[in-house]
Amino acid sequence: MDRPACDLPGPETALPEGVPPLAGEDHHCATCPMDFPTTGLDDVRAIVTSVPGRARELLAAHPEDAWRAPGADGSWSAAEYLCHVRDVYAVFTIRLHRARTEDDPPLEPMLNDLRARRFGYAHAELRPVVDQLEAHVGGFLAELDRLDEPARDRPVHRYPGERRSALWLARQAAHEGRHHLHDIVSCLDA
DSSP, X not given: OXXXXXXXXXXXXXXXXXXXXXXXXXXEETTTTEEGGGOOHHHHHHHHHHXXXXXXXXXXXXXXXXXXXXXXXXXXXXXHHHHHHHHHHHHHHHHHHHHHHSSSOBOOOOOHHHXXXXXXXXXXXXHHHHHHHHXXXXXXXXXXXXXXXXXXXXXXXXXXXXXXXXXXXXXXXXXXXXXXXXXXXXXXXX
């Protein structure tokens, strides 16, 4: 199976309001830093495994009010980012499973801002969130262990023009954890 092309939404693809475009297969993030083409499954495993422990360290090191303060320019608080990271590993476990077991499955958008508002992430009890994060990471890693070499190239899609590989899903899950831990630290240090 050919690796899916790095499709980015074009003019023919109108994403719904509040749905950001997916990063490409060749994504490089200078903020975290993360380079998808050089990130193998062992790297993904190491990054993802470290996320709950780092979240626990940050929770222990910062007072409750620091977690609740809104981010700069109205962005999420550290508490909201933490809840989002927890969700990422539940959603990406299911996405990875579907990539492995279905032919080109559609991926529903996470609708991050809607989740944060409707489920009250700004006011969530944070210790249980970290416990749930740890459980979701365990589930994600168990699913990642089932991703054999042929399955890595299996395609998934969200909207037209947004086809990605199962390997991309794994890399994106690692990126989400790493990048949002950076966001959490930025909020806490503000």
